[in-house]
Amino acid sequence: MAAPRLKRIHHIAIICSDYAKSKHFYVDCLGLEPVREVYRKERDSYKLDLSVGGVYQIELFSFPNPPARPSFPEAAGLxxxxxxxxxxxxxxxxxxxxxxxxxxxxxxxxxxxxxxxxxxxxxxxxxxxxx
Incomplete structure (x- = not known):
């Protein structure tokens, strides 16, 4: 069986706990360019697509009360x-x-x-x- 033919990373999704604070951080502090911002009422959730150098995309999501996730460098996962x-x-x-x-x-x-x-x-x- 052949492996998939992956071309590049399409996007990275990040769930934040404070949408306004994270939007400011990624847009104003890191200089990522907003591509599209959508509010999904049924999920009480924002989705902000961000361009990194015009190539890769980060999806910044907000959800009500997202659970905490360990983020120290040697935790399993990303x-x-x-x-x-x-x-x-x-x-x-x-x-x-x-x-x-x-x-x-x-x-x-x-x-x-x-x-x-x-x-x-x-x-x-x-x-x-x-x-």
């Missing part, structure tokens, strides 16, 4: 969301100027590339990785 950037140091400084706590920059021992981590409003680990 480990973190990583964004590629040209300048980790400059982006770290920009995020810190907005009041976002960012870890110290480290060097990947396998690639010699700079990277760092910070968290979204719900504690989802996000990585910046220098290209």
């Amino acid at each position: 480990r973190h969301l990583a964004f590629e950037t040209d300048d980790v140091e400059a982006d770290k400084k920009r995020l810190e100027e907005m009041g976002i706590q960012v870890e110290d920059i480290r060097i990947d021992p396998l690639t010699d590339k700079k990277f760092t981590f910070f968290q979204d409003p719900d504690g989802l680990p996000i990585e910046l990785y220098e290209s």
Whole structure:
């Protein structure tokens, strides 16, 4: 039996606990571009499609009282969301100027590339990785 012929990641879905706060974070702090925003009355839920560099898409969802999920790096499941950037140091400084706590920059021992981590409003680990 042949494996599926996957081409690329289509989207990543994130469920937030505070829609307005997370929308501000992803749009205003990270600079992702809104593509479409929909309120689904029957689910009391927002869905915001976000463009990352015009290529990949993040779907930001709100639901009433979503259950907590462990998000520490070694928990089973999705480990973190990583964004590629040209300048980790400059982006770290920009995020810190907005009041976002960012870890110290480290060097990947396998690639010699700079990277760092910070968290979204719900504690989802996000990585910046220098290209």
